[in-house]
Amino acid sequence: MVKGFRAAAVCAGIKKNKKKDLALIVSDTPAAAAGVFTKNRVQAAPVRLDKQRLSSGVCRAIIVNSGNANCCTGDQGMADARAMTRLAADALNADEAHVLSASTGVIGQHLDMDKIRAAVPGLVSGLSENGFAAAAEAIMTTDTRPKLVFEQGQMGEKTYSLAAMAKGSGMIRPDMATMLCFVCTDLEIPAADLQQVLVDANEASFNRITIDGDTSTNDTVLLLANGQSGVRAKTPADFRAFAALLENVLGKLARMVVEDGEGATKCVEICVINAASRQDARQMADIVANSSLVKTAFFGEDANWGRILAALGRAGVAFDPDAVDIWFDDVKMVKQGLGCGAQAEAAATAVLQKKTFAVTIDVQSGLQQASVLTCDFSLDYVKINADYRS
Amino acid sequence: MVKGFRAAAVCAGIKKNKKKDLALIVSDTPAAAAGVFTKNRVQAAPVRLDKQRLSSGVCRAIIVNSGNANCCTGDQGMADARAMTRLAADALNADEAHVLSASTGVIGQHLDMDKIRAAVPGLVSGLSENGFAAAAEAIMTTDTRPKLVFEQGQMGEKTYSLAAMAKGSGMIRPDMATMLCFVCTDLEIPAADLQQVLVDANEASFNRITIDGDTSTNDTVLLLANGQSGVRAKTPADFRAFAALLENVLGKLARMVVEDGEGATKCVEICVINAASRQDARQMADIVANSSLVKTAFFGEDANWGRILAALGRAGVAFDPDAVDIWFDDVKMVKQGLGCGAQAEAAATAVLQKKTFAVTIDVQSGLQQASVLTCDFSLDYVKINADYRS
Numbered sequence: 001m002v003k004g005f006r007a008a009a010v011c012a013g014i015k016k017n018k019k020k021d022l023a024l025i026v027s028d029t030p031a032a033a034a035g036v037f038t039k040n041r042v043q044a045a046p047v048r049l050d051k052q053r054l055s056s057g058v059c060r061a062i063i064v065n066s067g068n069a070n071c072c073t074g075d076q077g078m079a080d081a082r083a084m085t086r087l088a089a090d091a092l093n094a095d096e097a098h099v100l101s102a103s104t105g106v107i108g109q110h111l112d113m114d115k116i117r118a119a120v121p122g123l124v125s126g127l128s129e130n131g132f133a134a135a136a137e138a139i140m141t142t143d144t145r146p147k148l149v150f151e152q153g154q155m156g157e158k159t160y161s162l163a164a165m166a167k168g169s170g171m172i173r174p175d176m177a178t179m180l181c182f183v184c185t186d187l188e189i190p191a192a193d194l195q196q197v198l199v200d201a202n203e204a205s206f207n208r209i210t211i212d213g214d215t216s217t218n219d220t221v222l223l224l225a226n227g228q229s230g231v232r233a234k235t236p237a238d239f240r241a242f243a244a245l246l247e248n249v250l251g252k253l254a255r256m257v258v259e260d261g262e263g264a265t266k267c268v269e270i271c272v273i274n275a276a277s278r279q280d281a282r283q284m285a286d287i288v289a290n291s292s293l294v295k296t297a298f299f300g301e302d303a304n305w306g307r308i309l310a311a312l313g314r315a316g317v318a319f320d321p322d323a324v325d326i327w328f329d330d331v332k333m334v335k336q337g338l339g340c341g342a343q344a345e346a347a348a349t350a351v352l353q354k355k356t357f358a359v360t361i362d363v364q365s366g367l368q369q370a371s372v373l374t375c376d377f378s379l380d381y382v383k384i385n386a387d388y389r390s
Numbered sequence: 391m392v393k394g395f396r397a398a399a400v401c402a403g404i405k406k407n408k409k410k411d412l413a414l415i416v417s418d419t420p421a422a423a424a425g426v427f428t429k430n431r432v433q434a435a436p437v438r439l440d441k442q443r444l445s446s447g448v449c450r451a452i453i454v455n456s457g458n459a460n461c462c463t464g465d466q467g468m469a470d471a472r473a474m475t476r477l478a479a480d481a482l483n484a485d486e487a488h489v490l491s492a493s494t495g496v497i498g499q500h501l502d503m504d505k506i507r508a509a510v511p512g513l514v515s516g517l518s519e520n521g522f523a524a525a526a527e528a529i530m531t532t533d534t535r536p537k538l539v540f541e542q543g544q545m546g547e548k549t550y551s552l553a554a555m556a557k558g559s560g561m562i563r564p565d566m567a568t569m570l571c572f573v574c575t576d577l578e579i580p581a582a583d584l585q586q587v588l589v590d591a592n593e594a595s596f597n598r599i600t601i602d603g604d605t606s607t608n609d610t611v612l613l614l615a616n617g618q619s620g621v622r623a624k625t626p627a628d629f630r631a632f633a634a635l636l637e638n639v640l641g642k643l644a645r646m647v648v649e650d651g652e653g654a655t656k657c658v659e660i661c662v663i664n665a666a667s668r669q670d671a672r673q674m675a676d677i678v679a680n681s682s683l684v685k686t687a688f689f690g691e692d693a694n695w696g697r698i699l700a701a702l703g704r705a706g707v708a709f710d711p712d713a714v715d716i717w718f719d720d721v722k723m724v725k726q727g728l729g730c731g732a733q734a735e736a737a738a739t740a741v742l743q744k745k746t747f748a749v750t751i752d753v754q755s756g757l758q759q760a761s762v763l764t765c766d767f768s769l770d771y772v773k774i775n776a777d778y779r780s
Contacts, residue, residue: 039704040700040703040704041702041703041704041708041709041711042699042700042702042703042711043703069696071696071700072695072696072699072711072724072727072728072729073728074712074726074727074728106696107694107695107696107697107699107700108695108696108699108724108728108729109729216700217696217699217700217703292682292771292775293775296771296772296775296776297775297776299772299776300775300776300777302776302777304497305462305497305498306459306461306462306496306497306498306607307497309432309462309497309498309607310430310432310461310497310606310607312431312432313430313431313432313433313607314429314430314431317431318431319431321431321432321433321462322464334462334498336464337462337464338462338463338464338498339462339498339499377772378772379769379772379773381682381686381772382686382689382767382768382769382771382772383769385682385683385686385687385690386686386687386689386690386692387690387692
């Protein structure tokens, strides 16, 4: 429970599988609002709408549908996104400009507004302090489970609360906000500070994960703070405390998104250490984390370190292949570019049989490091994505 | 038959499946030689050796093994690559410096030199003018069929011949030479001109294909010209005629490599037209050709144009999504960023059911274009690569 926030979800009939597909998150009072969005040049209508409206820094409600991305839908799509927010605003007696929206699902089809119009009254009447679980379910597409985190924070003697939900689980790669994530807190904090805290926490969480190297047109992370706990963040120390809490929560959700990546059976942290620069480290970690050959080897539980070196070699970063060490968790598999033999291989294979492990790559070029969270590339990934629209 | 060239292949026991895995291609007289190699920073021992030796512009023989890439094998790997060429040189009574080598297969394991040493006498005694088919078979790894092309060229009244073989079929992406390709011609042409012709033909063929976005450490294309036909290329017109023939032959092999891509069921040409620059067009074609989501949709025979637009949006190229048209062969599926409706979709789906088709993307930003050949992303790709080393 987060003071002054309520949520609800219904089945409006947008998804073909008759599951919940329309969610509403409401703050009883106007909340300070912040957002980060996809960097894809193709942006869905709700993304463009939210970016305009967030300039006010105020939000009363977020209305979200799954099953249709409302992207590549032209002027009609913008009108539909606006109409969705107007339906919510009217039912809540709120200013339409203070309602945000998000959509996720198939690209290139118009929303069925009749279905949404018919569903909004039931959605509003169902609003409840306990509605977050239902909302987290309604924003799912190929996710196999809802992703919801509750946390409490301390500021001096006082306690405030935070609820955060996210959905994955394809079209996800680093350097972009993730698919959809909505965070509500009853802390009081100015909108400008909220935005900075969100950008930083996003950078340290959702921007460090990848599922398939593709980037959605709809990625949206929204953070609302309505101050209803009576706790106010004022000092730099307060902001830092909230930032740490938020980073922790978004980090948990980001890991949940990777663990539930399309078809994923493994969650793997790729750490590049001792690189010449942070950017080099990041570039090298990214190329390994997105290599189809590395990811299929993870699926096959095969300690195929040659593919890791081959991927590093096309990262566009200078390094000496003959100086590289590679560990699977604490098993040293490669020393100065050469395999460490059958015993190391057997131990590394045991590591790969775990659901979660780390690959550490020491490139011996400097002192910087970076890590990226990825999943394996499985038969189910292909099955899910070959059949997605049917 | 190409005058003055012979080839042979044997099973040396490097591959576990007891298929042919050692090939030899010999020119009876010293041939002019040219080569292009992987741009991966991690380069296999034979790649490094060939680059050194090609500076002489002369080659008598190429010895090739499959089943082991001799990459990430350190000083021992270089010694083994050299030893392979020495074995061939001794048996052929040739200068070791005029023998090149190539390897393909698993990375990070040492070659079993005893097996190669034992196999070389049989290899040399089997040399024959008709040995190219056996050699094309011996260089295969996950390829399902050998790739061999014979052509005859005219220069004035005279005829010369050319034989070219290639192998794929994973770890292939544009802007790199492909895995392995060996071309023999009995035309006479200076080594320096040969190199330029090869670079250009490679750019127009193997550098325009992608299977999985990964790049091999062993990619090698070698071209030998021994002049034994008595036909000599002298004038710029002669060079252009040979360049056209070579581009045509490498283009055929490149298409064969994509058609036989790991698990591939479709061969798709991605053409980006009316881009602001050739580089923009190429970048956009590449990102679409390498998108896992686009490639799984091809496998699912799903005209999911939204994924194509979403991929374009992350190509790092400025364009107006609302101006884009997309065709599947001659079916216009997207007009100015919007879907063309159910009838177009049905027609496009029929195109996707073919084994070979083109996707043309008009980005309406200028006058330049580029195209890339790709395949779909199938269940078998994952199966092949999860099990590769076992």
